[in-house]
Amino acid sequence: MKRECSISALGIVLLLAGCNAEKPPAHKSSESIAKPHQTLSQLTQADIDLLANNLQVQFIHQSNQASDRCDKSKTDGLCFAAKFRFTTPIDLPLAGWSIYYSQIAPLHNNDSDLFQLEHLNGDLHRLTPSNKFTGFKANTTYEIPFRAAFWSLAESDIMPNMFIVADNLAPRVIQSTKPAIDPETQMEFLPFVQSYTNYRDHFQRTPADSTPWLDSHGFYQRNLALGTELTDVSRVIIPTPKKVIFPEPSSDINLASGIQVTLQGVERSQVDVALKRLASLGIKEANNGLTVKLAVKADSNKIIGSYSLTATQAGIRITGVDASGVFNGLQTLASLITLNKPVIPMVTIEDEPLYEFRGLLVDVARNFRDKNFIIKLMDQMSAYKLNKLHLHMGEDEGWRLEIPGLPELTEVGAQRCFDPNEQKCLMPQLGAGIDPSSKNNGYYSVEDYKEILTAATARHIQVLPSLDMPGHSRAAIKAMEARYNKYSALEQKDKANEYLLYDPNDKTQYSSIQFYNDNTINACQESSYAFVKKVMTEVKKIHNDAGQPLTRYHIGADETAGAWLDSPVCKAFIENNDKGITDMKQLGAYFVERVANMLADMGIEPAAWSDGLEHTKANNMPAVVQANAWGHLPWGAHHTLSELVNRNWQVVLSIPDVTYFDFPYEADPKEHGYYWASRRTNTEKVFQFMPQNIPIHAEFWLDRQDNPFVIDDTLQVDASGKTTHQPMKESKTYFGLQGQLWSENVRTDNMAEYKIFPRLIALAERAWHKATWAVPYNYLGAKYDQTSGVFNENLKHQRDQQWRLFANALGQKELPKLDKANVTYRLPTVGAKVEQGVLYANIAFPGLTIEFKDGNKPWTTYNEPTAVGDNVQVRAVTKDGQRKGRSVSVVVL
Numbered sequence: 001m002k003r004e005c006s007i008s009a010l011g012i013v014l015l016l017a018g019c020n021a022e023k024p025p026a027h028k029s030s031e032s033i034a035k036p037h038q039t040l041s042q043l044t045q046a047d048i049d050l051l052a053n054n055l056q057v058q059f060i061h062q063s064n065q066a067s068d069r070c071d072k073s074k075t076d077g078l079c080f081a082a083k084f085r086f087t088t089p090i091d092l093p094l095a096g097w098s099i100y101y102s103q104i105a106p107l108h109n110n111d112s113d114l115f116q117l118e119h120l121n122g123d124l125h126r127l128t129p130s131n132k133f134t135g136f137k138a139n140t141t142y143e144i145p146f147r148a149a150f151w152s153l154a155e156s157d158i159m160p161n162m163f164i165v166a167d168n169l170a171p172r173v174i175q176s177t178k179p180a181i182d183p184e185t186q187m188e189f190l191p192f193v194q195s196y197t198n199y200r201d202h203f204q205r206t207p208a209d210s211t212p213w214l215d216s217h218g219f220y221q222r223n224l225a226l227g228t229e230l231t232d233v234s235r236v237i238i239p240t241p242k243k244v245i246f247p248e249p250s251s252d253i254n255l256a257s258g259i260q261v262t263l264q265g266v267e268r269s270q271v272d273v274a275l276k277r278l279a280s281l282g283i284k285e286a287n288n289g290l291t292v293k294l295a296v297k298a299d300s301n302k303i304i305g306s307y308s309l310t311a312t313q314a315g316i317r318i319t320g321v322d323a324s325g326v327f328n329g330l331q332t333l334a335s336l337i338t339l340n341k342p343v344i345p346m347v348t349i350e351d352e353p354l355y356e357f358r359g360l361l362v363d364v365a366r367n368f369r370d371k372n373f374i375i376k377l378m379d380q381m382s383a384y385k386l387n388k389l390h391l392h393m394g395e396d397e398g399w400r401l402e403i404p405g406l407p408e409l410t411e412v413g414a415q416r417c418f419d420p421n422e423q424k425c426l427m428p429q430l431g432a433g434i435d436p437s438s439k440n441n442g443y444y445s446v447e448d449y450k451e452i453l454t455a456a457t458a459r460h461i462q463v464l465p466s467l468d469m470p471g472h473s474r475a476a477i478k479a480m481e482a483r484y485n486k487y488s489a490l491e492q493k494d495k496a497n498e499y500l501l502y503d504p505n506d507k508t509q510y511s512s513i514q515f516y517n518d519n520t521i522n523a524c525q526e527s528s529y530a531f532v533k534k535v536m537t538e539v540k541k542i543h544n545d546a547g548q549p550l551t552r553y554h555i556g557a558d559e560t561a562g563a564w565l566d567s568p569v570c571k572a573f574i575e576n577n578d579k580g581i582t583d584m585k586q587l588g589a590y591f592v593e594r595v596a597n598m599l600a601d602m603g604i605e606p607a608a609w610s611d612g613l614e615h616t617k618a619n620n621m622p623a624v625v626q627a628n629a630w631g632h633l634p635w636g637a638h639h640t641l642s643e644l645v646n647r648n649w650q651v652v653l654s655i656p657d658v659t660y661f662d663f664p665y666e667a668d669p670k671e672h673g674y675y676w677a678s679r680r681t682n683t684e685k686v687f688q689f690m691p692q693n694i695p696i697h698a699e700f701w702l703d704r705q706d707n708p709f710v711i712d713d714t715l716q717v718d719a720s721g722k723t724t725h726q727p728m729k730e731s732k733t734y735f736g737l738q739g740q741l742w743s744e745n746v747r748t749d750n751m752a753e754y755k756i757f758p759r760l761i762a763l764a765e766r767a768w769h770k771a772t773w774a775v776p777y778n779y780l781g782a783k784y785d786q787t788s789g790v791f792n793e794n795l796k797h798q799r800d801q802q803w804r805l806f807a808n809a810l811g812q813k814e815l816p817k818l819d820k821a822n823v824t825y826r827l828p829t830v831g832a833k834v835e836q837g838v839l840y841a842n843i844a845f846p847g848l849t850i851e852f853k854d855g856n857k858p859w860t861t862y863n864e865p866t867a868v869g870d871n872v873q874v875r876a877v878t879k880d881g882q883r884k885g886r887s888v889s890v891v892v893l
Helices: 028-032 045-054 199-203 216-226 272-280 323-335 371-383 446-458 474-489 493-497 526-546 568-576 584-601 637-646 683-688 695-699 749-756 759-768 793-820
Strands: 056-063 079-087 098-102 107-110 115-121 124-129 142-149 163-165 243-245 259-264 290-296 307-312 315-320 347-351 357-363 388-394 462-469 552-556 605-609 626-629 650-653 723-725 736-741 831-835 838-842 849-854 860-862 872-877
Touching: 045 163, 056 199, 107 115, 115 142, 216 793, 216 831, 216 838, 272 323, 272 371, 290 323, 307 323, 315 323, 323 347, 323 371, 357 371, 357 650, 357 759, 371 388, 371 446, 371 749, 388 552, 388 736, 446 462, 446 526, 462 526, 474 493, 526 584, 552 584, 552 626, 568 584, 584 605, 626 637, 637 650, 683 759, 683 793, 736 749, 736 759, 749 759, 759 793, 831 872, 838 849, 838 872
Parallel strands: 259 290, 290 315, 357 388, 357 736, 388 462, 462 552, 552 605, 605 626, 626 650, 650 736
Antiparallel strands: 056 079, 079 142, 098 124, 098 163, 107 142, 115 124, 243 347, 307 315, 307 347, 831 838, 849 860, 849 872
């Protein structure tokens, strides 16, 4: 989701095996799947097990510069070259099997005479032996060169859990393709993927790609901007309050004896989570503790969540405009704490958020995260004053919420196994494997979801559920097809057709941005809207029962890829409708408008992605609309932003250049993640973001190939005098800021936390606090590039000095708190050099531990420049010593 064709998000499996008389005509995709190679020998289960246990698979990336061998009819003629290498230690004279595997981008072509490769649907591919294959010979190498779409720039592009199948036998995962966990970093890696080592072939997209591949010396040089000494962070509060006064002279307030809490106008349940966090940091409640008075005093002139805090030797007082303000004040108190130092400075604070909407999207649809992960995550969201959880629960690859009355959604749509008919589960995709009980499968029961909602309320977080539609809906479509078949078999035709989501006679050939050909709900049939109404009625009831009324729902509405053009139902709709729809291209907007108004009639405000909204007519939409804007800055995101803001819609910035946490932290093939809009999105880049002024970033950021770009935000008209772009209207601004964790290749909880933290802390800073160095938006319009100079040297100096303080606070205060909470955040790559036999090292978050390894000697803590040999490695270590970062070899100068 939220992808463009140059990377293609990982896809879904489709293999339908035909239909009986009671089923509708098979969903068209089944016809595009070639039959496996004819069985040449009768296989047994023992044969399949032997092959799965002994076949050694390697993936070898050859070159991104493979355009001369690409299929010019696919993906703009762009592809990379790679190969599979198979070996076995024993003879395996077998045929009659197929191997299924997931691959980020679809196949272009292959060169093997012994094996056939084919792209099925989404990310699913299949490998079968040809007539020339006579079986694997022991210790013989078999290579299958192939080309696939676009580029491969990260080793995490490759998907694990290739599996082998044969008629009437149990499928088996090929053992050599299973993922493994590094015991020191606790991160998943893929042992069968050969390392990417070559700059031109493995690292560059194109010859125009200027992205540097930083080595240890490059990181060392970059980290020098942080200075060589630790900075005092005792007065740093994250996120930064609007107004802070530290009185001078001052003396520290000792909280070693704890705190004694009194409440006025606020319930204990409304602040209990924050008080428990303080206790976990060593500040516990006690009868003889320092008095902490918590009170609510309403103020309609301030944004919800605002508060004041005064801390003196006589006591602490926190007054919020509402209960969430009191809660936020307690989290500010926690921010002043350094672990094992129960003291805070005297301080007076007046604080309110920059944005009312401060959110994080978590995609649990592609790869499931259970309720315990979500609640633990909300602990940290609330610690840094984020207040919106966009929970993405419905996708092509999975449906993750129980809906009473529609059990097929979770019985089929929440599980992945090998079922070619997809009547019991969805076929495996995204490297999910074939075990339906895998942690990456599953769903929230009604009671699970209520528990999440209750926990969210206690943390002053609003949950915005999202079950994407009409695109990104394959899990729902297949689940409702299974429902159709079930009730057709019972001869209950009305019930069978009640929630059918596709036109059985639709022959439209289309491909979604993730290369699906069957993932879009039909916008023309009434059963589609009956389904939406049923789902939303049930979701609203769950919310009400949990005590967090559903006031806003995210439709999704994005990336609908040319469906319906050949649908008889839609052709009839166009011919006979009285709604002014005259063109198939209008159907996407019609669906969004209709669903948005359906929600509004239920008392629910609609939200959707910008590309699903920009084609709607504002006068056909409800009064309140949230638009998540996700355009890429070098590709003109500011055009859509201005248009949607000028519609008076609530625009939530979801800019991929800086808020997509599935992207890598740094540009390195070892760094996990997608990279279609940014090769590196480290914590400093998130900190640099100026959400009030999007165009200004052209002055100091580069495009995805590290080249300069231009943003022209001036008034623009075409030759006929029609306005094609205008800046935001005077006084208009954005409603909020949201980070995104898409999960196509995020298969473990540890990896999910690694992706989110510590970037989430910088996101919270930007959503809550308006930086003093931020350039105001120019409502008259302006053009920005690397030479326009609006963000001048003085402002850059202010920003960089504040980043130094922020980075020190992370290393010295905040990351140790995450250790305490057992959060697996990313440890930065250590910067280092060996010069004249002496090791020099530094780190992006000063205060973290650095270790080095000199040749075969044991790992040793680095404290100062040290004499070493020429074979040195360095790595970061958490304060508690329990986890290590990725080690790198040190450059010798």
